[in-house]
Amino acid sequence: MAALAVAGVASAQSSVTLFGVVDASISGYSSTSRDMYNGVSYNAFGVPMYNPFYVNQGRVKTSKTGMANSGYNSSRLGFRGTEDLGGGLAASFWLEAPTTNDDGATGVSTFARRSTVSLSGGFGEVRLGRDYTPTFWNDTVFDPFGTNGVGTNLISTANGFNTAGGAGDFGGNLTSTRASNSIGYFLPPNLGGFYGQVMYAFHEKTKYSPGLATPDVADNSRAGRYVGGRFGYANGPLDVALAYGSSTVGDDFYAGVTNKVNTLNLGASYDFGPAKLFGELSQAKLKTDIDGNFIVQPGSVPSTKLNGWLLGVTVPVGAGLIRASYSAVKYKTGHSDDLFFNDQRGNPKANKLALGYVHNLSKRTALYATVARVSNKNGASLSVGNQPYISNSVFTPKNSTGYDFGIRHAF
Template sequence: MKMKWIALAALLATQAHAQSSVTLYGVMDVGFVSGSGDVANWKGLASGRNMSSRLGFRGAEDLGGGMKASFVLETDIAADTGTGVTTPFAGWSSTDNKSASANGSLQFNRVSTIGLSGHWGSVTAGRNYTPTFLLDFAYDPFGENGAGASLLTMTSAYFNTAGSVNHLRASNLITYTTPAHSSGLSAMVAIAPSETVSTAAKEGGVTSIKLGYAKGPLMADIASAQTKLASSGDIKTTSIGAAYDFGAIKPMFEYSRDELGAAGANAVKKGYLAGAIAPLGSGQARFSYSKVDRTADNATAGQVTQMAVGYVHNLSKRTALYGTYSHVSNTNYRNTPNAGYSVGSAVSSINGKVKAYDLGIRTTF
C-alpha cells in the first residue's frame, strides 16, 4: 500500500510540473480618419488607429526545473470590414523577407513562434518582431499606429521597393533574449537564414541585435540590423533611443539611420523623433515631432517633417476613446516617384503638405 501511495504522489508531482494554459486575446480598434493632402483627400473608417486590431492565441507549459515551453499565434484583423490583413506595407509581411504578399486573407503573420525559456533566458523560432522594430515601438509615443505613427518607421516602408523588414517583422527568425537582470541590462539577438539554394544569391536573411538598459525611470536601447537583398543591395539599420519618466511627463528620443548599398543606387535615410507622453485626467496625452532626410545617388535629396498630438481617454482598463492630429510637410521628399510622404489614403505631392486626424474607440480582450 505504501508503494502505491508513493507512485501516486510521483504521478501527481509529474502532472503538476506539466501544467499548461492557452489564452485567447485580441484588440478591436476602429477609428474615423480624415486626411487632407494637396493631391488627394480621404475620409472613412479604418482599423487599428490607436492599437493594431488583432486576434491571438498564446500558451505555455511548465516543464519543471524552471523551464517552460510556449507558443504565440497572432493574426491581423481589419476591424472596419471584418477581413484579414496580410500586408500593411509592401515587403513588411512577406514570407521570404524580401517580397510582398497579397492583402485580405486571415493569416497568423503578425507573430507565429514557438520556444523555450528558463533561468538562462528564452529562445523562440518563427515569425516575430525584429529587435530594431521593438526599439522603434518603445520610443514612439503613438505606438506606431494611426496618423501620428513615427516617420522613422513609416518612411522605411518605401525606402526600397521590397520595404524594410528591419523596421517590423521577419519570418524564419530565431531570437534569443537574455533573462531579466538586477543591473537593468538586457540583450536580444535575432537571426533569420537566407533560405535560398546554394547556387542562388543570398536573399532575405536577417541579422539583428539590441542592447538595452531599464532601471528606475531611465530606459535606453541601441539596435542594429541587416537584411540581405541581392538585387538592390543590403538594407542596414542602426537606431538608438532613450526615455526618462519624471512621473508628470515622460520625454523620449530616437535617432535612426537606414542605408541601402546597391552600386550606383546607394541611399541613406536618417532622422530623429522627439516626443513625450504624460498622464492627463483619466487618460494620456501624446506628442511627437520628427524629421527625416533622404539622399541617394540616383535621386535628389529630400526632407519630411511631422508634428503629431493626441489624447487617449480611458473608459476602463480595457476600453478607451482616442483622438490624434498630424501635420506633415514634404520638401522634395519622395515615397514614390510622384508622391511625398502621405498619411493613409490622403496623398501629398513631393513638396506638399498633408493634415490628418483620427477619432476612434479601442478595446482589448
C-alpha cells in the same frame, strides 16, 4: 472542428490565453501637391534659365474619409500558452493574427503578426518563427503613438512600416518590421535592468552547385535574410536601447549585385512623473554591393542614407493622456544634379507633427483622438495614412494631413 482543436491544445498546456484588441476609428487623410516651378530651371552646367511665359498651376489634392482600424492599438486576435517543463524550463507558443474589424475582411486566416514557439529558462529564451525585428523595437517603444494610426513617427513610415504592399519607401525592406523564418535569443530578465536580443532570419533560397546552374532570376539567391540585435538598460524612470540590423532586400546572382539595408538606431525615454519624454536617432543605409566583373571590383555604388530623429512626450491628465511628437527624416543619395557636382534641388526631407489625446474609460476601454501633418521638401513624398499624392512633371508632393477619432477595447 477548429474550436475543438483549440480546446484540445488548452487541455495539454499549463496555461492558455485568448487575447485581442478591437480598435475602430473614423479617419480622414488628405495629400496636397503643388506646382513648385517659378520659371527658373538649371541646365547641365548649373546655369539658371528663366522662362517668363510660364504660368504656375497652383495645387492639387487627394482626400479620403472612412472607417479604419488600429488607430490607437493594432487590432488583433491571438492565442498564447506556456507549459512548465520543470527544472526552471518552460515551453511557450504565441500565435497572433491581424484583424480588420472595420470591414471584417481579415481575421484568423494568417498569424502574420507573430507566430513563434520558444524554450525559456535561466539561460534566457530561444524563440523560433515570425517576430518583430530588433531594429523595429526602438521605433515603436520610443514613439508616444506606438507606431499606430496617423501619429506613427516618420522614421517608421520612411523605413517601410504600414505602407502599401509592405515594401515601404526606402529600399523595399520587407523585414523593416518583422522577419519570418527567424531564430531569436533573448537575455534573461534578471540582469539588473540590462536586456537584449539577437535575431537571424533565413532567406530560404535554393543554393545550386555549380553556381552557373542557378536560374537567372532576380532575388532568388540572397534576398530575405536578416541579422540584427538590440541591447538596452531599463531601471526606474530610464529606458535606453541601441539596435542594429542588416536586411538583404535584393540580389542579382549573375551580375554579382546584392542590395542591403543596414539600420542603426538609438532610443530612450525618461519618466519624470508629470511627463514622460521620448527620443530616437536613426540611420538606414541602402547599400548595393558589387562583386562582378566591373571597372572597379569588388566595390559598390554610392549608398543612399535615410537619417531620422524623433522627440515626443506623454502627459497624464486624470483618466487621460496627452501625446505629442515631432519627427523628421532626410534622404542623402551621394549624387549631384549637374556637371559641377552642385545639388540644385537639395536632399529630400520631411517632418511630421502629431498631437493626440486618450481618455481611459476603464483599464480595457479607451476613447482617443489624434491629428498629424507631414511637410515634404525637395521631392520627398511621405504621407499620413499612406494617402497618395498627385505627382508628375508639374506637381510635387508637399503636405499631408490626417486624423483618427476612435475607440479601443482590449481583452
